[in-house]
Amino acid sequence: MSQSPSGNEAAEKPSDASDSRMIRIFDTTLRDGEQSPGASMNLVEKLEVAQALADLGVDIIEAGFPIASPGDFEAVKQIAQTVRGSTICGLARCNDKDIDAAWEAVKYAPQARIHVFLATSAIHREFKLRMTTDEIVERAVAGVRRAANYCDDVEFSPEDACRTEHDFLCRVVEAAIDAGATTINVPDTVGYTNPKEIFNVFRMLRERVPNMDKAVLSTHCHDDLGMAVANSLAAVEAGAGQIECTINGIGERAGNAALEEVVMALKTRRDFYQCDTRIDTKRLVPVSRLVSKMTGIQVQRNKAIVGRNAFAHESGIHQDGMLKERSTYEIMSPDDVGVAKTDLVLGKHSGRAALADRAKTLGYTLTSEQLQTVFDQFKRLADKKKDIYDGDIVALIQQQISGS
Ligand code: KIV
Ligand code: ZN
Secondary structure (H helix, E strand, O other), X not given: OOOOOOOOOOXXXXXXXXXXXXXXXXXXXXXXHHHOOOOXXXXXXXXXXXXXXXXXXXXXXXXEOHHHOHHHHHHHHXXXXXXXXXXXXXXXXXXXXXXXXXXXXXXXXXXXXXXXXXXXXXXXXXXHHOOOHHHHHHHHHHHHHHHHHHOOOEEEEEEOHHHOOHHHHHHHHXXXXXXXXXXXXXXXXXXXXXXXXHHHHHHHHHHHOOOHHHOEEEEEEEOOOOOHHHHHHHHHHOOOOEEEEEHHHXXXXXXEOEHHHHHHXXXXXXXXXXXXXXXXXXXXHHHHHHHHHHHOOOOOOOOOOOOOOOOEEOOHHHHHHHHHOHHHOOOOOHHHHOOOOOEEOOOOOOOHHHHHHHHHHOOOOOOHHHHHHHHHHHHHHHHHOOOOOHHHHXXXXXXXXXXX
């Protein structure tokens, strides 16, 4: 059943496999994600997460920043040596030592990528790098060339791209592609942009950079204003072919775009975006739990897709609708993301239909009088107790059956 609201031309475009685009998923849980305060993982944990990401169907795994520490170098190297099925990428600043270390770590992978970055915004040029625009272009070109001498898969990121003057951004991007960059990533490093603005930046790059068709455009959004996922999707609408994201949205400060959210938005609203990914969505919840366990970062209960409440319904009106027809209140099947079933939580907002359904699941068929009495007692209990367990329901039913 189509769930498209009307009033939007794109949303009403018929879904047609022939004009769908494949979007590459670039996971940076092990690099940007690990930069979340308190999220460090050891070598064994990183190897387990990397294997899970490959099994999930991630196209590119950014395994770390090899120059950052001997431990990071070793983790990227071992991931490159053992994990198969995804491109393995190492991050490097635009200098020889970083790029050489990145190559030394990733070179064991059948598909290896070096990702070089250099800040381009006026704020970063003036206060952090103390470099002129000419010097930035020169350093970016030298970095990309050095990486391209090692491998033919080179990504370049103009850091803080979304706060960079458009003329200068176009100039750096064109020069990086000429030097051999095959992916141009446009980071919103500080989570400052919004969907309309990022759409315009991507469209502008596609219109103004003459060699743009020689590289894949990529989006990398941070969540400081809570718009990382919306911004990533807007970039896709404007032609991005790669999304950089992390499991559970972990990352610097407020985090990165959450992989599970961008993937399920593209899948659930395929009618609108007309894009596919290679992600095996049934693995999303297990991978989310694994990353949470390895990093010690809890997933909030109401987190989209992977939170404990994402497929839980408590209100009586919603539960009644769900029992009649799931699509009334459910836009995705829990099974599609690896959750066994929808949870009709019994609480003070629940109604008789959900209680009768639970009683039936527990093996009891109640008369309407019995159901009414149990329901009244259940409501009194729910006012006092936050969590109502099946054991509580069974106790109420047993009391009723033995008393009647
Ligand atoms: O946010 C950012 O700018 C980054 C770059 C290194 C791509 O993480
Ligand atoms: Zn980042």
